[in-house]
Amino acid sequence: MYDPTFMLKLVQARMPFGRFKNRYITELPVSYLEWFARKGFPKGDLGQYLSTMYEIKINGLESILTPIIRSGRKNTE
Structure with missing residues (x-):
């Protein structure tokens, strides 16, 4: 299922x-x-974030x- 907030997260x-x-995953x-990528990404959200960042x-x-x-970290720092 597509999560429209995935990239922000x-x-x-x-x-x-x-x-x-x-450190920020980015x-x-x-x-x-x-x-x-060689050893295997963790399960769950973290693995999805890492594999997406790898592809990017x-x-x-x-x-x-x-x-x-720029817009997503304004309120988190």
Whole structure:
């Protein structure tokens, strides 16, 4: 089922564990996302956010996130 707020939630999500704990998922290096792609993404929302960010980064589409980040992080920082 399509969630119209998915991209907003993605730009607000932070990595909950590991080397990049508390960093925005949109700021994770592609090498870290590639590691998850090889090993397997976690289940649930986190896995969806990471796999989506992986696809965005490997396809050079980060610019689509800029307006969402500008509007979506105003109230979270």
